[in-house]
Amino acid sequence: MTQQYDAVILGGGLVGAAMALVLQRSGKQVLLLDKQRPSTDLAALAQSWDARIFAISPANQAFLDSLGVWPHQRNQPVRRMDVRGDSGGRIEFDVGDSGxxxxxxxxxxxxxAHLWQALLEAGVVTDTQEVVGMRSDVFHAYITLADGAEIGSQLLIGADGAQSWLRHQAGIAVAAQPYHHHGVVANFATEKPHQGCAYQWFKQGEVLAYLPLPEQQISIVWSTATPEKLTQLDAEALAATVAAQGEQVLGELNARSRAFAFELVLRQPQSTIAQRLVLIGDAAHTVHPLAGQGVNLGFGDVQCLAALLAPAADIGAWHLLTQYRQQRLLPVRTMQQSCDGLFKLFADKHMPGLPWLRNTGLNLVNHTPLLKTQLMRHAMGL
Ligand SMILES: Cc1cc2nc3c(=O)[nH]c(=O)nc-3n(C[C@H](O)[C@H](O)[C@H](O)COP(=O)(O)OP(=O)(O)OC[C@H]3O[C@@H](n4cnc5c(N)ncnc54)[C@H](O)[C@@H]3O)c2cc1C
Incomplete structure (x- = not known):
C-alpha cells in the first residue's frame, strides 16, 4: 500500500532540515529521509568545535531566529572584515560603533542539532532507509524505500547535496566547472584576540580566510590547488604554515582540529524543477566558498519555496514550481558569477597589468564609501 505525505524531502542537512521544519509548521505532513540521523545532544556537541563553520547573514539569522532554532551560544558575531590582495590592495568593512x-x-x-530537535518536536516523520527508486505522474511523486515500501507525495524535494541522487534520477543535467582547487578547513587557537574580525588573503591564486570563533579561536578556509601540502602536515607544521600565510596577524596559532579538504566546483543544473520535484540547497547550486554564501543561498531557497507552498492546497502544482525556479534564478546566478569572477580575477597569474588592476580596484572601492556600503549590504543579505 502506498503511504501518502504532502512532501517527501531527501536530505536532512541544514537546508533540507529547515525546509522540513517550515513546511510541517505550516500544516503540511512531511517525511524527511537522510542516510544518517545527526546528533541532537547539544551538551555532547559542546565538548569540541566543529571545523565546518558557516558565516550566516543577518537576514538568515533572523529567519532561523523566527523558527526558534538560532543557537544563542557558541556563535561569533563578525564586526569587521579585512580583505587583502596580492600586491598591496586592501579593503576593510567595519560596522563601527553601530552595535x-x-x-x-x-x-x-x-x-x-537545533534544527533537528525542532523538526522532531514539530512531528516531522524521519527515516534513514535508503531510497532505491523514484517516479512521478501528473498528480503525485513516488519513492521506493529499500524495504520495498512505496511512499507517495504531492512534492518530492531534493536537498541531498551537491551530488544529488534525486537530481540524477530525474535526468536533470548539470553544468559542472571544477575550480581545480580544494577548500581546506581546520580550527586553531590564536595567540592574539581576533576582536570579531574576519580576514581574507588573495595570494598567488589562492584564497585564505580566517573566520573568528568564540574562545579566541579561528576556523580557516584555504582554497588551494595543492591541498595535500596542508592535510599531510602534522599539527605544529600546519599551524605554522597557516600563521605565515596569514602574515601572523593573530600571532602564533595552535591547531585544534585536523585539516579536511573539499573539492570546489561551480554547479549549475539545467533546471531546479521537474514534474512534482524541486531542488534546493547544494542540489540546486554550488558556489566557490570565498564569500561564505553556499548555505545562505540554500536558506534563501527555503524561504522562497515555503512562501509559495504554505498557502497552497496542492504544493506540487507546476505553476508554483516554475515561480520558485524564476524567483531564485537571479539571486543564485548573481552570487555564483560574483564569486566565480572574483576567484578568476585573483587566480590569473599571467595577464600583464592584472595584479596592478585588481589591487588598485580593491583600494578604490575601499575609498568609495557608497559602493562599500552597497557591497556590505549585499553580503549581509539586506
Ligand atoms: C570549504 C567550504 C566552506 C564553506 N563555507 C561556507 C560558509 O562560510 N557559509 C556558507 O553559507 N556556506 C559555506 N559552504 C557551503 C555549504 O557547506 C553548503 O552550501 C551547505 O552545507 C549545503 O547544505 P545542504 O543542506 O544543501 O547540503 P548538505 O549539507 O550536503 O546535506 C545533504 C544531506 O543529504 C544527505 N544525502 C545525500 N544523499 C543522500 C541519499 N541518497 N539518501 C539520503 N540522504 C542523502 C546527506 O547525508 C546530507 O545530510 C562552504 C562549503 C565548503 C566546501
Whole structure:
C-alpha cells in the first residue's frame, strides 16, 4: 500500500532540515529521509568545535531566529572584515560603533542539532532507509524505500547535496566547472584576540580566510590547488604554515582540529524543477566558498519555496514550481558569477597589468564609501 505525505524531502542537512521544519509548521505532513540521523545532544556537541563553520547573514539569522532554532551560544558575531590582495590592495568593512554585525559564525553540527530537535518536536516523520527508486505522474511523486515500501507525495524535494541522487534520477543535467582547487578547513587557537574580525588573503591564486570563533579561536578556509601540502602536515607544521600565510596577524596559532579538504566546483543544473520535484540547497547550486554564501543561498531557497507552498492546497502544482525556479534564478546566478569572477580575477597569474588592476580596484572601492556600503549590504543579505 502506498503511504501518502504532502512532501517527501531527501536530505536532512541544514537546508533540507529547515525546509522540513517550515513546511510541517505550516500544516503540511512531511517525511524527511537522510542516510544518517545527526546528533541532537547539544551538551555532547559542546565538548569540541566543529571545523565546518558557516558565516550566516543577518537576514538568515533572523529567519532561523523566527523558527526558534538560532543557537544563542557558541556563535561569533563578525564586526569587521579585512580583505587583502596580492600586491598591496586592501579593503576593510567595519560596522563601527553601530552595535551591528556583518554576519555570525556558527558550527554546522550545532545549528543542525537545533534544527533537528525542532523538526522532531514539530512531528516531522524521519527515516534513514535508503531510497532505491523514484517516479512521478501528473498528480503525485513516488519513492521506493529499500524495504520495498512505496511512499507517495504531492512534492518530492531534493536537498541531498551537491551530488544529488534525486537530481540524477530525474535526468536533470548539470553544468559542472571544477575550480581545480580544494577548500581546506581546520580550527586553531590564536595567540592574539581576533576582536570579531574576519580576514581574507588573495595570494598567488589562492584564497585564505580566517573566520573568528568564540574562545579566541579561528576556523580557516584555504582554497588551494595543492591541498595535500596542508592535510599531510602534522599539527605544529600546519599551524605554522597557516600563521605565515596569514602574515601572523593573530600571532602564533595552535591547531585544534585536523585539516579536511573539499573539492570546489561551480554547479549549475539545467533546471531546479521537474514534474512534482524541486531542488534546493547544494542540489540546486554550488558556489566557490570565498564569500561564505553556499548555505545562505540554500536558506534563501527555503524561504522562497515555503512562501509559495504554505498557502497552497496542492504544493506540487507546476505553476508554483516554475515561480520558485524564476524567483531564485537571479539571486543564485548573481552570487555564483560574483564569486566565480572574483576567484578568476585573483587566480590569473599571467595577464600583464592584472595584479596592478585588481589591487588598485580593491583600494578604490575601499575609498568609495557608497559602493562599500552597497557591497556590505549585499553580503549581509539586506
Ligand atoms: C570549504 C567550504 C566552506 C564553506 N563555507 C561556507 C560558509 O562560510 N557559509 C556558507 O553559507 N556556506 C559555506 N559552504 C557551503 C555549504 O557547506 C553548503 O552550501 C551547505 O552545507 C549545503 O547544505 P545542504 O543542506 O544543501 O547540503 P548538505 O549539507 O550536503 O546535506 C545533504 C544531506 O543529504 C544527505 N544525502 C545525500 N544523499 C543522500 C541519499 N541518497 N539518501 C539520503 N540522504 C542523502 C546527506 O547525508 C546530507 O545530510 C562552504 C562549503 C565548503 C566546501
Amino acid at each position: 551591528g554585525y556583518l554576519n555570525h559564525m556558527v558550527e554546522n553540527r550545532y545549528l543542525l
